[in-house]
Amino acid sequence: MLEIKRVSNYALEKAALAEDSQMVELSLSAFALYKLASKQQLLENSQWQAFTALLASELEHADNVFPERVVDGVSDIDDSMASYARDVVQAERVSHAERMRGLGLSAGKAAALAGIERDMLVPCAVRGGQDVAERYGFTKRLLGGGP
Numbered sequence: 001m002l003e004i005k006r007v008s009n010y011a012l013e014k015a016a017l018a019e020d021s022q023m024v025e026l027s028l029s030a031f032a033l034y035k036l037a038s039k040q041q042l043l044e045n046s047q048w049q050a051f052t053a054l055l056a057s058e059l060e061h062a063d064n065v066f067p068e069r070v071v072d073g074v075s076d077i078d079d080s081m082a083s084y085a086r087d088v089v090q091a092e093r094v095s096h097a098e099r100m101r102g103l104g105l106s107a108g109k110a111a112a113l114a115g116i117e118r119d120m121l122v123p124c125a126v127r128g129g130q131d132v133a134e135r136y137g138f139t140k141r142l143l144g145g146g147p
Contacts, residue, residue: 004034012096015113016103024100024113028067028092035088036074039081047077094120 008030015023033055042048051073067089075082097114098121101107111118 004030004037008034012099013103016100016105016110019105019109019113021113021115024096024115025066028089028096028114029070031092031096032067032070032085032089035092036070036081036085039084042074042078042081045077051077097121 008027011023011027011030014020015027033052036042037052055070055073071082071085071089074085093114093116097107097110097116100110100113101121105113107121107123108118111121
């Protein structure tokens with residue numbers, strides 16, 4: 001199971017270096033599978049085993065395995081886990097964008113590659129060195145108080 005997490009990390013680094021959104025999607029897919037594979041109710045389901053075998057085959061042939069494919073497959077198997085899968089993918093999109101920023105991409109480029117809005121990212125100022133007005137605006141938006 002740790003191997004799939006390594007695949008996700010490797011794909012993300014490659015995605016940041018090449019500015020390749022398909023590699024970001026592959027990384028997100030791998031991470032979603034990693035998180036879902038920790039859920040006992042899925043592991044015990046024969047449909048999950050068949051689904052992961054199909055995904056492995058698709059990966060070997062470099063077909064499009066994207067997070068939505070993982071979420072859709074989980075939806076077919078267990079509706080209660082589909083919501084969890086969607087939440088994992090969305091949260092990880094933000095995390096992936098932040099990690100790509102750490103690898104040197106701009107906030108705009110990292111957000112675009114991860115498929116999220118730039119304002120979903122923590123401003124650089126909060127991470128170190130922004131004026132008070134900008135920090136206040138970010139805090140206000142974060143707390144739902146407006147733009």
